[in-house]
Amino acid sequence: MHADIHLQLHHLNAAELHHAAENRAPAPASPPLRVQLGWRLVELGLRLATPARQPIAFAA
Structure with missing residues (x-):
């Protein structure tokens, strides 16, 4: 392709x-x-405030 055509x-x-x-x-x-940081801190606080799930113990 010609340089002038390419440039055009x-x-x-x-x-x-x-x-x-x-x-x-x-x-x-x-x-x-x-605002984004505030909501992330709220989410983190809620995760820390809720009790952790206990692993399910299977009967052997």
Whole structure:
């Protein structure tokens, strides 16, 4: 492929990608790190507060 044609195709492809990116809806914002960390700490506390499962003893 001729270098000029290759470069022109590259520019056309880049323009299409830029146009598609401009028309795309923004991604939903994730909760702040502070909120995520808080819920992880709540989960950890609940795991520590609940009693551990006792292993099942099979009768031999």
